Amino acid sequence: MSDAFPALPADFVFGAATAAYQIEGAHDEDGRGPSIWDTYCREPGRIEGGATGDVACDHYHRYREDVALLKELGVDSYRFSIAWPRVQPTGTGPANQRGLDFYDRLTDELLAAGISPAATLYHWDLPQALEDRGGWRVRETAQRFAEYAALVAARLGDRIPRWITLNEPFCAAFLGYATGRHAPGAREGRGALAAAHQLLVGHGLAVRALRAAGVAEVGITLNPDRLLPATDSVADREAVRRAETLHNETWLDPLFAGRYPRGEAEAWGPMADGSWREEGGLELIGAPLDFLGINYYRPITLTAAPHRDPDPVTRTATDIRVAECARDDVRHTTMGWPVDPPTFTDLLTDLTARYPALPPLLITENGSAEADTVSPDGRVHDTDRIDYLRDHLTAVADAIRAGVDVRGYYVWSLLDNFEWARGYGRRFGLIRVDYPTQQRIPKDSYHWYRDLIAAHHHDRTRHHISTAQHTGEQAAR
Numbered sequence: 377m378s379d380a381f382p383a384l385p386a387d388f389v390f391g392a393a394t395a396a397y398q399i400e401g402a403h404d405e406d407g408r409g410p411s412i413w414d415t416y417c418r419e420p421g422r423i424e425g426g427a428t429g430d431v432a433c434d435h436y437h438r439y440r441e442d443v444a445l446l447k448e449l450g451v452d453s454y455r456f457s458i459a460w461p462r463v464q465p466t467g468t469g470p471a472n473q474r475g476l477d478f479y480d481r482l483t484d485e486l487l488a489a490g491i492s493p494a495a496t497l498y499h500w501d502l503p504q505a506l507e508d509r510g511g512w513r514v515r516e517t518a519q520r521f522a523e524y525a526a527l528v529a530a531r532l533g534d535r536i537p538r539w540i541t542l543n544e545p546f547c548a549a550f551l552g553y554a555t556g557r558h559a560p561g562a563r564e565g566r567g568a569l570a571a572a573h574q575l576l577v578g579h580g581l582a583v584r585a586l587r588a589a590g591v592a593e594v595g596i597t598l599n600p601d602r603l604l605p606a607t608d609s610v611a612d613r614e615a616v617r618r619a620e621t622l623h624n625e626t627w628l629d630p631l632f633a634g635r636y637p638r639g640e641a642e643a644w645g646p647m648a649d650g651s652w653r654e655e656g657g658l659e660l661i662g663a664p665l666d667f668l669g670i671n672y673y674r675p676i677t678l679t680a681a682p683h684r685d686p687d688p689v690t691r692t693a694t695d696i697r698v699a700e701c702a703r704d705d706v707r708h709t710t711m712g713w714p715v716d717p718p719t720f721t722d723l724l725t726d727l728t729a730r731y732p733a734l735p736p737l738l739i740t741e742n743g744s745a746e747a748d749t750v751s752p753d754g755r756v757h758d759t760d761r762i763d764y765l766r767d768h769l770t771a772v773a774d775a776i777r778a779g780v781d782v783r784g785y786y787v788w789s790l791l792d793n794f795e796w797a798r799g800y801g802r803r804f805g806l807i808r809v810d811y812p813t814q815q816r817i818p819k820d821s822y823h824w825y826r827d828l829i830a831a832h833h834h835d836r837t838r839h840h841i842s843t844a845q846h847t848g849e850q851a852a853r
């Protein structure tokens with residue numbers, strides 16, 4: 377491995393990630409039904425610039441070109457998500473085969489390119505018909521999710537080895553049902569806690585369905601946060617404590633410690649009565665997993681926000697937006713997020729210490745939104761993104777050296793895409809997308825990542841050859 381690149385284990389998996397609603401477009405083709413994001417984007421004032429995912433990167437029609445770019449990049453694995461409303465337009469009933477056909481074609485294209493597919497079942501695009509019946513607040517949605525998982529696995533489970541049930545359920549529950557910053561745009565503390573629980577139950581039921589279908593690997597992707605108090609004051613430390621419950625323990629405790637979060641009574645008061653939980657929930661949620669996916673971008677520095685909102689859940693979820701401090705000691709990306717790679721190592725080592733039952737980790741997202749421009753030479757010289765990726769991969773290598781079991785890393789994202797409430801103004805891609813023409817321009821970071829992967833593969837081959845030679849020589853002796 378060249379000195380310019382972080383040293384990672386020989387069998388480390390390099391990948392790139394995307395999500396259906398952010399790239400596919402084709403919002404009403406081949407029988408796809410509306411999702412909560414189609415509805416939310418049409419509500420005035422929700423999305424910057426009034427953008428929608430109707431066309432996005434037109435990946436639905438251009439997936440062959442995009443897989444060719446992945447092949448050229450040299451990734452071992454590609455993480456994409458499956459749109460539930462393509463498979464079940466109203467969230468129930470038999471599979472819409474035309475919807476599944478798309479993922480069938482994509483999967484075969486990836487396999488033919490030598491790339492291992494990794495599929496996320498839920499990256500936030502709930503069929504609108506299910507939201508109309510209560511959405512993630514109700515148990516029925518968790519049950520429907522498991523049925524959907526079974527339909528998809530029956531068609532694709534023989535060729536997709538790696539399955540992720542949910543992506544960042546924190547966002548689905550608390551941005552979707554508490555702050556209203558994501559679809560479906562609700563602001564209800566109790567509803568958000570119920571959604572958090574039913575998302576986890578849905579995960580547990582989907583794990584069962586995927587295991588029954590015999591798929592190779594099952595996991596979930598969380599976005600645990602590294603939360604830091606702005607000062608040592610009691611108020612700031614309490615703000616961090618409540619945020620710990622909301623962001624981290626709500627997910628990690630039932631999944632990996634067999635308990636509901638200890639801090640919830642203190643954080644949510646009477647709302648923490650758990651009236652929405654059923655018996656046996658913990659057993660279902662805590663089913664053993666093959667890996668935990670971690671999405672990490674930046675630390676959050678918090679100061680206590682003025683408590684205007686009487687609902688402790690919506691208040692804590694909203695506090696993050698109100699109380700997150702900009703820092704003057706580090707650079708910020710165009711998301712306004714501070715760049716502080718050592719906090720990534722801290723997060724990974726801390727999680728490993730706090731949750732002894734954690735399965736192996738995969739970094740399922742990491743990347744940065746930068747103010748990219750096309751230079752007169754026709755290229756995108758995104759040196760800030762290269763620095764970000766190198767420094768975060770180095771942070772992962774440091775965590776591995778400290779004893780954390782990290783098996784792979786997926787860059788977010790392959791393509792510039794629809795960044796939810798921020799519309800198309802934030803660019804995370806290794807590949808620039810010129811939206812009016814849909815032209816793809818690989819950025820300098822794409823070439824950097826390609827070289828890193830090639831160097832790693834080269835070293836791996838050399839290692840195998842020298843090990844084989846060594847073993848051969850020993851046998852000959």
Ligand code: IFM
Binds near residue numbers: 398796
């Ligand atoms: O674009 C999102 C992705 O959908 C989920 N994780 C964070 C990314 C950047 O905000």
